[in-house]
Amino acid sequence: MSKNTITIFDEERITHKGENPDVKVLLDKISNDGIHIKVEVNLKRHNFDDDCEVFFQAYNNRGAGLKPWNMGDIKTLNKEESNTFSYFVNNIDKDAVRFNLFVSKKGKFNDVVVYRIIGRSKIREFYDEPDDGKDGNYKTESLLPTREDDIGTAFKLEMTPGNKPILVLKRGCNIKHKLDNNIDPIQKTLIYTAALRELLKTYLTDNKFEDCPWKSKWFEEINKKLGDPEITTPESLLIIDNGETETNPEAEQWIEDVVNTFVSNLPDASGKKLIDKFISYNNFAPSIDLEESEI
Amino acid sequence: MKLRRFTEDGHNKYILIYDKIKQSIIQNKKDIKKGFTKKLKDEIENLLNNDTLSSEVENGKILKKQNFKNSYDLGIYLNELLKDCNQNEIYFDEKMWDWITLFHFNEVFSIEMTGYSEHRYILNQDWFVRNRHLIRTPWYAVNTYGESSKLFLSKAPYFGSDYLEQFISHRINENFIPSGHISYKLYFDKKNNKPRPGYSKKYIRKKNKKTLVKASLGRLIDKLNQYNEIYDIWSMDPNDIVLLLPKEFDELKKLNQI
Numbered sequence: 387m388s389k390n391t392i393t394i395f396d397e398e399r400i401t402h403k404g405e406n407p408d409v410k411v412l413l414d415k416i417s418n419d420g421i422h423i424k425v426e427v428n429l430k431r432h433n434f435d436d437d438c439e440v441f442f443q444a445y446n447n448r449g450a451g452l453k454p455w456n457m458g459d460i461k462t463l464n465k466e467e468s469n470t471f472s473y474f475v476n477n478i479d480k481d482a483v484r485f486n487l488f489v490s491k492k493g494k495f496n497d498v499v500v501y502r503i504i505g506r507s508k509i510r511e512f513y514d515e516p517d518d519g520k521d522g523n524y525k526t527e528s529l530l531p532t533r534e535d536d537i538g539t540a541f542k543l544e545m546t547p548g549n550k551p552i553l554v555l556k557r558g559c560n561i562k563h564k565l566d567n568n569i570d571p572i573q574k575t576l577i578y579t580a581a582l583r584e585l586l587k588t589y590l591t592d593n594k595f596e597d598c599p600w601k602s603k604w605f606e607e608i609n610k611k612l613g614d615p616e617i618t619t620p621e622s623l624l625i626i627d628n629g630e631t632e633t634n635p636e637a638e639q640w641i642e643d644v645v646n647t648f649v650s651n652l653p654d655a656s657g658k659k660l661i662d663k664f665i666s667y668n669n670f671a672p673s674i675d676l677e678e679s680e681i
Numbered sequence: 682m683k684l685r686r687f688t689e690d691g692h693n694k695y696i697l698i699y700d701k702i703k704q705s706i707i708q709n710k711k712d713i714k715k716g717f718t719k720k721l722k723d724e725i726e727n728l729l730n731n732d733t734l735s736s737e738v739e740n741g742k743i744l745k746k747q748n749f750k751n752s753y754d755l756g757i758y759l760n761e762l763l764k765d766c767n768q769n770e771i772y773f774d775e776k777m778w779d780w781i782t783l784f785h786f787n788e789v790f791s792i793e794m795t796g797y798s799e800h801r802y803i804l805n806q807d808w809f810v811r812n813r814h815l816i817r818t819p820w821y822a823v824n825t826y827g828e829s830s831k832l833f834l835s836k837a838p839y840f841g842s843d844y845l846e847q848f849i850s851h852r853i854n855e856n857f858i859p860s861g862h863i864s865y866k867l868y869f870d871k872k873n874n875k876p877r878p879g880y881s882k883k884y885i886r887k888k889n890k891k892t893l894v895k896a897s898l899g900r901l902i903d904k905l906n907q908y909n910e911i912y913d914i915w916s917m918d919p920n921d922i923v924l925l926l927p928k929e930f931d932e933l934k935k936l937n938q939i
Binding site for chain 1: 689693769772806807808809852853856857910911912913914915916917918921924925
């Protein structure tokens with residue numbers, strides 16, 4: 387009876403977060419046609435052979451990977467304490483980008499030359515480095531990142547004091563892809579208008595957020611964007627007068643101004659406002675009804 | 682005429698005209714010949730001749746009305762036409778792609794076709810429909826996969842292709858260019874200069890049962906996805922990847938003398 391032997395090749399886990407990770411991916415700069423990143427690598431603690439090659443690959447959150455960049459062999463990389471590489475990732479949004487760092491070793495399988503992956507790190511976010519040790523104060527990230535989850539509604543805002551607010555989008559219906567890649571101005575306008583209103587109303591009514599560093603960051607950004615010293619940030623959305631509670635019309639107007647600035651008047655790379663694209667798509671865009679006939 | 686792109690107004694007019702064409706076909710019981718009336722043909726012609734609704738594209742060359750034997754020939758022509766343009770700028774420039782579609786409308790809109798979805802004539806960046814565009818996709822396939830794109834573009838310019846639809850819907854193929862060359866090597870019959878029939882669909886219905894087609898393009902993509910998890914396929918020779926394929930591909934390898 388013939389006997390088959392299978393050789394199992396272990397894949398070593400390369401870390402990318404926490405203290406002293408093996409690889410740090412940092413967002414350096416955002417430009418109109420892509421993002422500039424810096425990658426720091428130190429793989430010394432792993433016992434990879436000197437002739438193994440290290441590659442770094444960027445891909446989008448839908449899985450399309452770019453050709454990996456060769457960082458060099460282990461022997462060369464291990465000569466330095468840490469190695470820093472700069473890359474430009476074309477045509478990708480910072481919230482949609484993912485990375486893959488892998489170590490490969492040349493070998494054979496059934497007389498065919500193969501390059502086995504023997505170490506890997508799948509990186510879903512930029513390295514979040516605490517800034518000057520201040521709690522919760524992080525660099526470079528979006529103030530309202532998106533995340534997919536199995537929720538009942540199409541989207542919801544997730545807010546907890548001390549944490550960055552997150553726009554949670556229903557998984558499996560393509561919304562995240564459309565928002566992250568600026569594909570559908572109708573969905574983008576409607577979702578962000580509602581989400582931003584809810585975010586501001588929560589910050590202006592819920593006392594639990596009084597000391598939230600993310601509330602401060604949001605309000606700093608709003609003041610910068612509004613750029614009008616005459617407009618004062620309201621203390622609260624509610625006025626309590628002789629035990630009666632009513633909404634503050636100035637705060638309501640402030641919320642509308644902020645949503646206008648951050649959503650409706652948001653320009654794209656060519657300077658076109660989101661609200662104008664919304665109008666144009668609603669009036670002229672073709673329907674997406676699919677036909678049974680040939681595509 | 683030199684390469685142009687629609688203005689916002691021109692693009693909106695084009696979209697409205699195509700919507701009218703589609704509605705007219707539907708009202709005429711899906712008869713394309715009856716639905717594409719003289720009036721609508723004139724509207725297409727007038728839009729093309731109205732210089733105020735489009736503007737010239739930088740580094741664009743001269744377009745010539747001509748017949749294309751198949752989408753591959755159209756792709757070669759477009760690749761040449763656009764080679765000096767900024768590739769990043771034109772990549773998803775709907776106003777340019779749709780203007781080229783207008784210019785070559787009679788090449789991509791025919792009474793012989795069976796579908797008339799707007800996504801064939803109006804570029805939509807949505808991943809699910811973007812590759813249905815009958816002008817941009819031949820350019821994209823030739824520009825990305827070179828001669829190997831013959832596998833996907835062998836039909837007349839007004840038809841989509843099963844091989845293309847099956848291939849392009851998988852993420853791994855978007856940037857792993859050798860997958861296009863491997864597919865061409867296995868599924869294109871060079872002797873007869875056409876794709877091998879029977880391998881484009883991963884599943885077929887046999888005796889009312891969904892049946893897996895062995896060695897089909899879908900199976901090849903399954904294997905590539907698997908290899909991508911364990912091997913650095915980017916560093917491997919495409920011929921070596923073909924040699925790794927399991928027994929079900931042996932017949933195809935023999936046919937192609939691999």
